[in-house]
Amino acid sequence: MQPSLVAGMRRMINTKLQPTRVKYVAPKDQIQMWRIVRGDEVFITSGKEKGKTGTVKKVLRSLNSLLIADRNMVTKHIRPQAEDPTKATKIQIEAPIHVSNVSLIDPQTRQPVKTHYRAIVDETTGKSERKRFVVGTEVEVPKPKADIAKYKLERVDSPKDTSAKDAREVTFIPDINVPPFPSSSILDELRNPYSKFR
Numbered sequence: 001m002q003p004s005l006v007a008g009m010r011r012m013i014n015t016k017l018q019p020t021r022v023k024y025v026a027p028k029d030q031i032q033m034w035r036i037v038r039g040d041e042v043f044i045t046s047g048k049e050k051g052k053t054g055t056v057k058k059v060l061r062s063l064n065s066l067l068i069a070d071r072n073m074v075t076k077h078i079r080p081q082a083e084d085p086t087k088a089t090k091i092q093i094e095a096p097i098h099v100s101n102v103s104l105i106d107p108q109t110r111q112p113v114k115t116h117y118r119a120i121v122d123e124t125t126g127k128s129e130r131k132r133f134v135v136g137t138e139v140e141v142p143k144p145k146a147d148i149a150k151y152k153l154e155r156v157d158s159p160k161d162t163s164a165k166d167a168r169e170v171t172f173i174p175d176i177n178v179p180p181f182p183s184s185s186i187l188d189e190l191r192n193p194y195s196k197f198r
Contacts, residue, residue: 023063025062025063030061030062031099034099035116036056036059036066036104037056037143037144039146040056040104041054041056041105042056042068042102042104042105043102043104044071044097044101045112047072047101049068049071049072052071054068054070054071056068056069064098064099067095067097068097072096073092073093073094073095074092075091077089077090078090078091106134106139106141107142108139113134115132116135118133
């Protein structure tokens with residue numbers, strides 16, 4: 001096969017959407033203890049977005065990768081939909097970036113740093129809690145607080161849901177004179193008919 005033909009085939013295989021196809025990561029190679037969580041501000045250390053900062057939009061733990069908002073954008077082609085079969089569209093989406101290509105940002109110096117976990121004992125409760133610190137310093141890198149209101153879904157009751165009034169209604173009143181067992185006839189049905197203890 002001619003070298004030019006081989007090169008052309010390789011270019012045809014390596015499409016624009018190739019960056020979105022992250023390689024499979026075996027379970028034994030997946031990161032067990034993540035130091036980067038959703039909402040962290042990170043610095044990209046390698047790749048076409050090198051030198052830029054961004055906020056982690058999603059952590060893909062099974063792929064050891066991250067989605068960073070408005071970074072590593074690729075074009076995705078959308079097939080025609082049922083409502084308009086003649087119209088195909090293109091959208092810009094974030095492609096995953098491997099976790100080894102990003103670093104957390106020091107909250108004080110605003111520089112990329114390495115972090116590790118330390119077990120800190122809370123003085124009030126006495127419980128041990130893991131917190132992130134910059135390696136070699138006492139600077140803590142706090143985890144971002146989740147915006148619960150943003151992710152809270154409005155609940156809508158369906159016809160099969162139990163109403164709050166019915167759920168609060170007291171239907172069982174315990175009595176010391178009545179044991180909390182079924183009647184003797186029901187117990188007799190539950191017993192083994194072939195048991196020697198009947």
